[in-house]
Every structure is written in structure tokens, then in C-alpha cells.
Amino acid sequence: xxxxxxxxxxxxxxxxxxxxxxxxxxxxxxxxxxxxxxxxxxxxxxxxxxxxxxxxxxxxxxxxxxxxxxxxxxxxxxxxxxxxxxxxxxxxxxxxxxxxxxxxxxxxxxxxxxxxxx
Amino acid sequence: xxxxxxxxxxxxxxxxxxxxxxxxxxxxxxxxxxxxxxxxxxxxxxxxxxxxxxxxxxxxxxxxxxxxxxxxxxxxxxxxxxxxxxxxxxxxxxxxxxxxxxxxxxxxxxxxxxxxxx
Numbered sequence: 001x002x003x004x005x006x007x008x009x010x011x012x013x014x015x016x017x018x019x020x021x022x023x024x025x026x027x028x029x030x031x032x033x034x035x036x037x038x039x040x041x042x043x044x045x046x047x048x049x050x051x052x053x054x055x056x057x058x059x060x061x062x063x064x065x066x067x068x069x070x071x072x073x074x075x076x077x078x079x080x081x082x083x084x085x086x087x088x089x090x091x092x093x094x095x096x097x098x099x100x101x102x103x104x105x106x107x108x109x110x111x112x113x114x115x116x117x118x
Numbered sequence: 119x120x121x122x123x124x125x126x127x128x129x130x131x132x133x134x135x136x137x138x139x140x141x142x143x144x145x146x147x148x149x150x151x152x153x154x155x156x157x158x159x160x161x162x163x164x165x166x167x168x169x170x171x172x173x174x175x176x177x178x179x180x181x182x183x184x185x186x187x188x189x190x191x192x193x194x195x196x197x198x199x200x201x202x203x204x205x206x207x208x209x210x211x212x213x214x215x216x217x218x219x220x221x222x223x224x225x226x227x228x229x230x231x232x233x234x235x236x
Binding site: 003004005007008009010014016018019048050051081105106107110 | 132
């Protein structure tokens with residue numbers, strides 16, 4: 001696996017993180033995402049992390065970077081599917097995911113992107 | 119990774135296959151999918167295989183099984199994102215994915231499910 005697939009859904013792009021992320025994979029994902037935002041004119045990026053049992057500072061930084069780059073390209077980033085235990089650990093670690101919006105699931109994430117753009 | 123995440127999108131469920139499938143994972147996916155179809159009343163199942171570089175008879179059988187079980191639960195199965203090279207190999211291997219519909223991408227897959235249900 002050298003690439004994380006990016007799926008297009010209307011005005012938004014959807015990325016489902018299912019594998020262990022390492023530096024190269026993160027860089028490839030950021031590059032692919034920015035290219036896809038530019039090519040499709042997507043207004044939002046949804047990142048599904050429902051498979052992740054741990055979100056550490058490395059993943060937190062990745063999410064923040066993606067959100068920051070997307071914002072420059074005029075797309076909103078929404079993290080969806082976070083497990084309750086992950087949310088608790090994030091707060092305990094003092095990671096607040098600055099600049100990243102969250103939604104409970106893909107449907108609410110889509111609604112959030114639509115509202116933000118209305 | 120012991121589970122493949124299943125995302126709900128309106129009337130459909132979306133599964134993105136990104137990891138190597140083995141027997142246990144396939145069984146878990148089939149069980150999770152049938153439970154989710156029953157719980158949500160989903161009318162369609164989209165299986166994204168854009169990460170897969172090879173679809174062999176094992177994966178072909180898995181897709182066929184999922185389609186057959188979903189049909190019994192009154193949900194249509196659409197395989198999306200197949201790479202051109204994979205399509206060529208499938209035909210060369212004589213695997214025609216009986217009972218499985220395909221669409222180029224998620225958006226067309228959603229449209230197919232909506233049309234089939236209209």
C-alpha cells in the first residue's frame with residue numbers, strides 16, 4: 001500500500017484511514033489531497049478515523065496539516081468517526097486538534113460542509 | 119486491524135478495501151455488513167477497490183458472497199473504483215464477478231443505487 005485512496009462525494013473528498021501511517025504515507029496523502037482539491041474544486045475534506053484506536057501527536061499533527069493546507073485551498077476539513085476512547089485520550093494528552101472540525105459520522109460531516117459553504 | 123470500517127452515506131453503505139484480506143477479515147466484514155444493512159435499512163452497498171492492484175479468485179468470491187447476501191437483505195451491491203489493469207486481469211482470468219454490478223467511482227455508484235431503487 002503506497003497510497004491512501006481518496007473518494008469523491010459531491011463537493012467533498014473522503015479519506016478513510018485504515019492503515020498505520022508513516023512519514024512517507026502522510027506526505028503522499030497530503031500531496032494527493034491537495035492535487036485532488038485543486039483538480040476537483042472540492043469544498044470539503046472528510047477524514048474518517050473510525051478504524052483508529054489511537055490518535056497520537058503524529059496523527060494529530062497530520063490532521064492539523066491537512067486542515068491548514070486545505071483551508072488555503074478554500075476547503076473545510078472535518079474529521080469523522082472518532083471513537084469515544086480516542087476523544088478521551090486526546091483531551092488527556094492535551095491535543096485539541098486546532099483548526100480541525102469534527103463530526104460524529106460521514107453524514108453529519110457532509111451536512112457540516114454544506115452548512116459551512118451555504 | 120481486525121475490522122474494515124463501514125461508512126453510511128444516505129441510503130447506502132460504503133466499504134473501502136485498503137488492506138490485504140484474509141479469511142477472518144472477510145468473515146468479519148460479511149458479518150458486520152449484514153448487521154449494518156439490517157440495522158440501517160440500507161438499500162445499497164458500495165465496495166471501493168481503488169487500492170487493490172490485484173483481484174484474484176479469493177477477492178472475487180468475497181465480492182460475489184457479499185452481493186448475494188446483500189441481495190437477500192434487499193440491498194444492491196456495486197463495486198466501484200476498479201483499476202483498468204484489474205479489469206483486464208479479471209477478464210483474462212475468466213472471472214466475471216457474477217451478480218456484482220460495477221461503477222467507475224463512488225458518485226456513479228450512488229447514482230446506480232438510486233436508479234435501481236427508484
